[in-house]
Amino acid sequence: MTMKLALTILAAALATTMAFAQGPGNRSASQSPDEVLKQRAGTWDAVIEIHGWKRWSFWLTVIGANSIAIYVMSWTLEHFVSESLKIHLGSAPFLLFGPPFEPVLRGACVLLVFWGILYWMYRRKIFIRI
Numbered sequence: 054m055t056m057k058l059a060l061t062i063l064a065a066a067l068a069t070t071m072a073f074a075q076g077p078g079n080r081s082a083s084q085s086p087d088e089v090l091k092q093r094a095g096t097w098d099a100v101i102e103i104h105g106w107k108r109w110s111f112w113l114t115v116i117g118a119n120s121i122a123i124y125v126m127s128w129t130l131e132h133f134v135s136e137s138l139k140i141h142l143g144s145a146p147f148l149l150f151g152p153p154f155e156p157v158l159r160g161a162c163v164l165l166v167f168w169g170i171l172y173w174m175y176r177r178k179i180f181i182r183i
Contacts, residue, residue: 112168119171121181126167134163 101110116123138159139147147155147162174180 115171115175119174123167134166135159138162
């Protein structure tokens with residue numbers, strides 16, 4: 054990764070984080086929340102489309118290619134996958150950062166399992182469309 058890419062991604066991430074972490078106090082009185090969101094989306098668009106740095110966003114491409122599938126999985130399989138991870142791995146891996154972060158780590162693992170399914174579908178060119 055080049056230094057320019059790293060700095061651009063860091064700037065976009067910081068801008069996005071600041072917009073949502075501080076809430077309404079982060080923007081001027083003339084900016085609506087939609088304008089702030091469009092500004093942040095434009096930053097990410099510049100990173101991906103204008104500069105041509107698409108490699109780091111491949112995991113988002115896989116999710117976006119089958120967005121209907123992940124939506125349905127999140128409503129139908131999330132509890133099953135979460136409980137299966139807890140049964141097979143125990144609670145210790147999810148308590149790595151303490152009890153308050155257990156749902157966060159379990160959710161990240163569920164997302165990783167879902168992404169694996171979506172990646173399998175992506176590799177075999179299976180896309181769910183309406």
